[in-house]
Amino acid sequence: DAKTTQPTSMDCAEGRAANLPCNHSTISGNEYVYWYRQIHSQGPQYIIHGLKNNETNEMASLIITEDRKSSTLILPHATLRDTAVYYCIVRADKLIFGTGTRLQVFP
């Protein structure tokens, strides 16, 4: 199973873009990159996923490098409600959660 590396914590000012990096240098050719977030006391919430092309939905954008060894989740206009732990995962069936990045959005 591919492993991921994320910063432990990040801060972001409200209204600014939050860019959350993830390294997954051992990802295999057919593994997708998934992003989830978990707000305290709730289940993980699916955000976005991709294989090799950049993806965008109503929540976020996902930028995957050409060699697929890293990716960045972008929240274009962070709000206080985006404060959560963000997990980057590279397998679909058996999700292996690391420690994630604790994003704190401040006013």
Place this chain on the structure above:
Amino acid sequence: DAGVTQSPTHLIKTRGQQVTLRCSPKSGHDTVSWYQQALGQGPQFIFQYYEEEERQRGNFPDRFSGHQFPNYSSELNVNALLLGDSALYLCASSLKRSRLNQPQHFGDGTRLSIL
């Protein structure tokens, strides 16, 4: 469109007892996975059910067992409860028959406390 629902939301048991947790998958999903999340840690995969059979299993003892019903709902059973089983138990559902690696969607979990 109902999402993943889990019951009960909270449960208190004592050591040695047995517990059953329930999960109804998101409409249209046929696969259910269970995860255990201890306080301050990320969720850990317990097992996955598809077509009423256990398909994958994580590093959990046989005290943890499950079942999937014909309507795709699922149960997680834990026997001989230990203090260390205190955790948030999460259910996630997905659609297996997809070529697009559709993501799993989670419920809000059952918080189990062992006294």
